[in-house]
């Protein structure tokens with residue numbers, strides 16, 4: 001019997017790498033190619049924004065890790081089913097390598113393949129950002145986090161493939177991917193104030209800021225959380241075939257790994273959950289600032305909204321005679337210039353207003369806000385800038401604070417509490433050139449039914465101005481607004497100056513406005 | 519190495535596939551004969567540590583298949599060709615045999631690759647080493663199966679119907695190969711081809727309905743039929759078996775069919791048919 005032992009070293013320190021390498025070469029590569037391809041196409045399509053940044057494009061690639069996960073899940077399931085489907089179970093089982101060790105090499109190959117696939121997807125995001133002319137810093141944390149999430153999908157697929165037939169595995173991949181997508185979108189849009197969404201392998205990205213990075217930064221605990229899951233799933237997969245012999249060192253190690261993983265996932269899952277939306281504030285007086293987050297979902301508006309403190313990092317500016325707009329340098333001067341051109345007509349329309357904002361700066365996380373009479377307004381930093389529409393009326397709403405609050409009050413707000421402010425706002429909109437009197441009259445004439453009749457104008461662009469959807473102007477407000485617009489502007493301005501304190505306090509009646517008696 | 523079965527039984531539900539097997543098989547080549555469903559595959563799978571016995575034990579030297587650690591020791595010395603051989607269709611021949619060699623703890627790549635090449639040469643597959651398995655014919659796949667069984671130089675070689683699907687030339691080659699391997703090892707091969715057994719086996723076990731009907735040298739099995747094989751014009755109704763041969767006469771196994779019948783030298787097959795017919799022995 002010594003023939004074999006003498007000629008071939010049966011034990012060496014490389015027993016794992018050979019099988020892992022063989023497995024790697026024989027994975028179902030079509031699944032990997034499809035996974036990276038489909039997710040990259042979706043990512044590149046979404047990454048096509050006006051002011052690209054590296055942070056945004058790589059972030060989008062990370063987000064599409066969910067699509068990649070579906071394919072990785074199948075990849076894992078296919079590998080787990082291979083022995084069964086090719087009737088090689090007996091050959092493998094009669095070899096001296098323990099089933100747990102065989103599984104471990106396969107998990108290793110899946111982890112490497114999953115990580116590489118994600119790395120490639122991320123690189124595509126980076127290249128796409130650079131190709132679009134994006135700049136800024138790279139958030140490296142997305143790389144290990146995405147790699148762990150990808151490996152987890154493949155391992156979960158492997159676990160399912162061990163016990164279920166192909167049809168169930170396909171269903172599992174669809175449920176896994178669809179389920180995480182569902183939770184992801186649900187919790188991003190409606191319930192961001194709870195932390196459940198951070199428990200996903202690819203969580204919806206928290207708000208990203210060129211200045212602050214991710215806010216809240218969940219990625220520390222999230223990395224450990226996913227790692228915990230990997231240990232748990234991997235440990236169970238490796239330990240499962242040892243059921244009858246839990247005395248072996250390998251199976252004990254695997255079980256200890258699983259228990260450690262469970263502990264890590266639990267502890268850090270709880271921490272993530274608590275993380276909710278804890279914002280970090282950069283600036284001179286962070287304690288004075290409370291995020292006005294969550295107003296949409298609660299339907300309440302903050303009576304005296306606080307402005308995100310000036311962190312003096314929005315240093316790329318553009319100016320007009322009425323306004324200075326400053327953005328984070330990453331976005332470039334062209335964004336500042338374009339914002340000035342959007343906001344300047346309104347800034348000039350409200351030139352005579354006391355306390356009107358003349359300085360608009362970019363902030364990382366808060367909503368648009370200008371407070372009362374602070375002379376400045378903030379612009380929320382956004383990934384994909386589509387400021388043009390949703391900034392219409394912004395400065396006018398700063399001049400008329402109660403009216404502005406409707407922007408925040410949403411459907412729960414009362415539309416007609418301040419008819420005088422509404423009418424003045426319409427006059428200011430007409431002065432800024434956003435709307436012509438003719439367009440308003442046509443809107444009134446053509447609107448014969450539905451919510452548009454009472455709340456004209458309600459074309460999509462204009463519905464953004466002072467509220468959501470049907471929140472607009474009443475007929476009486478429109479009549480007074482149009483009448484004011486017909487008067488010489490200087491006269492209206494001088495008359496309004498006396499009325500202004502009562503107007504902004506919400507105590508002025510529609511009947512007291514200059515145009516009412518015409 | 520010695521294979522010892524002690525009162526070994528295996529049931530599938532109400533089917534007793536093996537029923538109180540009590541034999542010892544020593545080094546050399548042992549042929550396992552028996553009709554379909556006799557329990558040959560069940561016996562080999564138990565020995566290959568793939569199937570636990572319902573009762574009794576199967577051992578290789580001191581190691582029992584029922585003990586976890588000893589099972590690994592058996593596997594370290596085992597080469598197994600299953601009856602329902604499966605291979606990874608997307609692997610090449612070389613990669614597949616190499617992969618199993620890794621699992622058989624041949625960790626050093628250079629020596630392992632040499633071993634794989636030797637195993638492929640032994641079954642005359644060196645020319646298809648780079649072909650994907652899914653492109654191969656059934657007989658060639660069988661030979662890939664034989665190659666993986668011998669690659670780690672096993673002390674115990676279990677071959678479940680190894681010659682099924684092989685062409686005559688490869689059968690001869692296979693006999694030479696197994697004959698060589700059997701000089702120093704324990705080889706157990708199940709087959710329906712009695713010629714294979716008479717060509718290479720040093721001993722025979724005949725299984726019938728889960729029981730051992732015969733164990734001994736092939737010559738002994740043939741001797742069982744001595745004086746019971748005849749060449750005759752017609753068969754009697756109580757003959758064990760009879761068939762017409764190329765000389766136009768009937769070959770009859772059993773009692774002398776008539777006075778005109780002449781005795782014929784028995785073959786191993788005659789012995790096997792006689793033993794499994796049940797009548798004279800049981």
Ligand SMILES: Nc1ncnc2c1ncn2[C@@H]1O[C@H](COP(=O)(O)OP(=O)(O)OP(=O)(O)O)[C@@H](O)[C@H]1O
Nearest residue numbers: 530533535552553554555556557558559560561601
């Ligand atoms: N998995 C199983 N479930 C139920 N019965 C089985 C199973 N495997 C085998 N059997 C039964 O056990 C008996 C022995 O089967 P086995 O495969 O060992 O026979 P064999 O001698 O190898 O036959 P063959 O020459 O046809 O290969 C048969 O009656 C068979 O039907």
Ligand SMILES: [Mg+2]
Nearest residue numbers: 558559560601
């Ligand atoms: Mg069989």
